[in-house]
Amino acid sequence: MTDNVVHLFKDPTTEGPTAPPAPLTVAPEPSQRSRPVRVFVRTHRAVVGAVKHEKTRTAARLTVRHGAYVVGGTRVTVRRAWDGRTGARYERLLRAAEAAGNYEAAGEWEERLHRFRTERHKRRMDLLMAPQHVAKSAAIGAAGGIGGLIAIGTALAIATKDPGDVFTPLMALIELIRLLVVIVQIVWGPLMVAGPWLALAGLWAVGRQRATAPQWALPEGKRSDDAGAPITPSIVVTALRDLGIAPLRNAIKEMGDAGAAMLGPIRIAGCGVEVDVTLPSGVTTAEVQSRRKKLAENLARHEHEVFITIPEAARTVRLWIADSGALDEPIGPSPLVTDTTMTADYAKGRAPWGLDLRGDAATISLYQRHLLITGLSNQGKTAALRALALWLALDRRVEFRIADLKGAGDWAMFDGIATVLIQGPTDDHVIDATEMAEGLVTEMERRLQAPPGTQFDPLIGIVDEAQVAFMCPAIGDDKRPYGGSKATSRYFMAARKIHNQGRAVNVLLYEGTQDPTDQNLPKLVREGAHTRVSLALGTESQSRMALGDKAVDGGAAPHLLRQGLDKGTVVIASDGIKIPAGQASITVRTHFIDTDDAAVIAQRAKDLRDGVTTLTAVEPSESVADALADIAATLGTESKMLTQEVLRQLAAANPGEYREWTFSDLRQVLEAAGAPPRKSDGRMVVDAGRVAQALAERAADTPESAAR
Ligand SMILES: Nc1ncnc2c1ncn2[C@@H]1O[C@H](COP(=O)(O)OP(=O)(O)OP(=O)(O)O)[C@@H](O)[C@H]1O
Secondary structure (H helix, E strand, O other): OOOOOOOOOOOHHHOOOOOOOOOOOOOOOHHHOOOOOOHHHHHHHHHHHHHHOHHHHHHHHHHHHHHHHHHHHHHHHHHHHHHHHOOHHHHHHHHHHHHOOOHHHHHHHHHHHHHHHHHHHHHHHHHHHHHHHHHHHHHHHHHHHHHHHHHHHHHHHHHHOOHHHHHHHHHHHHHHHHHHHHHHHHHHHHHHHHHHHHHHHHHHHHHHHOOOOOHHHOOHHHHHHHOOOOOOHHHHHHHHHOOOOHHHHHHHHHHHHHHHHHEOOOEEEOOEEEEEEEOOOOOOHHHHHOOHHHHHHHOOOOHHHEEEEOOOOOOEEEEEEEOOOHHHOOOOOOHHHHOOOOOOOOOOOOEEEEEEOOOOEEEEOOOOOOEEEEEOOOOOHHHHHHHHHHHHHOOOOOEEEEEEOOOOOOOHHHEOOEOEEEEOOOHHHHHHHHHHHHHHHHHHHHHHOOOOOOOOOOEEEEEEOOHHHHOOOOEOOOOOEOOOOOOOOHHHHHHHHHHHHOHHHOEEEEEEEEOOOOOOOOHHHHHOOOEEEEOOOOOHHHHHHHHOHHHHHOOOOHHHOOOOOOOOEEEEEOOOEOOOOOOOOEEEEEOOOOHHHHHHHHHHHHHHOOOOOOEOOOOOOOOOOOHHHHHHHHHOOOOEEEHHHHHHHHHHHOHHHHOOOOHHHHHHHHHHHOOOOEEEOOEEEEEHHHHHHHHHHHHHOOHHHHHO
8 A cells, every 4th residue: 555545434543532412402483582571471470370379378278267267256256245145046036936937936035035124124223223232232341341350359469468469360461462462463464465365266266166267268178078968957057048049048147046947857868868948938939949959059969969849838848968979879679680479469569669769669559550751862761661561560460562662672571471562663663553552442442341340451551662653754544644643643542542541441551752842742642641750851841741740840850860870760740659748759769670680570470471472563453443434424415514513423423532523633634635624604514525535535545556
């Protein structure tokens, strides 16, 4: 290698020591460069930060808390002193008794107040004469005392033979008085300094004992103390006072500590307590009921843990207040599951359904009562209805015909018990369900025509998800719709007929429906049920549909049940279940029987029976009335007839079908058939020609003709 060779790499020996890499920084965009923050903004931030700092808050709470103890303690002490010296206490109790409407007690307090005033007057008169008495007594006492001491001194002088001893006892007394004065002089200074502090400490102690500080000023741990605390009269009265009802607040303020006079005894009732509150005049029970949420919060409970009902006594509300969280505990299995020997008696027995809020077993009689159960989706409607059917199935005389218009298998275990079991949501299933209901009507009419006194086995028709039937758009060959709530609607009319006349002959209809509206649960159908049951619903108006106005006005509130959390909790309006006197409804937490347990119970029911063949559809009932043909028959040979007369003759010929028909029902049928009533001489008549033509068109309207 020569010196003129140029290397293509660096000579490591010629490199100096490597410098550490420079740290990378991101240079801000010129526009992002921070501007200096203004002084007042910085000051504002600093002040807000200081105020919001936890230490500042703790200090503020501490100050307010102890200040409130002293102020509150002073108030309490002054009030006690005032009460002790005046008739204020008697006056307060008198007002409380008056407000509670207890005039007997009011009379007694008035009497005591009068006595107190008379005695006070006497004491004051005595006090006027007191100075003279005191002066006289002091003079006599002093003279007597000095005389006594001199007598003792004289005896001492005789004994010691020293005349100077005559005054020795008197001088000893004077020395004692001087000593006392010296002691008082020494103690007075510190007493004057410590006295106010001692008084302050006393007031603070009274305030602390009476808890006069506001909740927010209490230390963290003590603040939430009353959440779920036991219910005492004072808590109930305070909760009522703070309800936001002015006359109630004023009346309670007037009553002061005696506000508890409004309350009856607080009784343990199941997993909570129950207390009756007699409201002062000017406060309505409805006003208290409408503030359930606020009342619950004032009582440190959730809304669903407080129930307000109206008992028999006038101006009284009954509060049931659950122990905190108790309603969220499971209630245990159904006796139907645990007692494998259980049987049922349709007429005299009661189905074990669950527990009421007091924790007592809730049993229900199903004898001769139609039933309706509603609720939002997935709240336990089917399970609750099925639990009743499973109990009934343990009475081998009961025949079931079931249409489950959801068809998810919830009722599958009744295969082999029910004589009809339709399962599915389609229009065809609704048609089958309608024919099943019409079959019940036929059987009911047959029974109604039997000789009086004939006994019939119970026949229970169950239509679960009945809203599917009411909303079905299908129309039959006779142009009558299966769904809807017109006089021509087949399911609706069948349900109504069973409601009207089925009870007495033990033909009953149980319907389960979801999320009720006027369309999917017509008024006449919901009002036809004797036992009305509701799970959680969305609105008060739905609760009124489900249970009726009377129950809701009396405090029934399924719309306040918690969707999803209160599954299986039902509100019941029925005379089949024991409802406390004066109440219109009762809340029951039902036992949950799942599908597997239901199948086991169903198997027991099958074992009691001789083997039932279950049909999955029914033959259309023979007796379903053909309104158009009946109208034509009524017209006979007449060319026209007054609509009123047609209605009268229809009702006379088939009262079961037409007794409740009105002009609008008649018109609907005729219009649907294309033969509407017309006016003749200013009066509405049915035209025989039009009816005959409609019948002829209907006869010609076959599937084949439609295809042509
Ligand atoms: N008594 C009960 N206690 C606790 N949970 C229950 C109770 N009854 C039902 N459930 C729960 O609710 C679920 C739904 O019950 P179910 O099918 O009876 O409701 P549904 O209201 O009939 O529903 P759908 O919307 O299908 O009509 C059940 O699977 C069960 O988990």
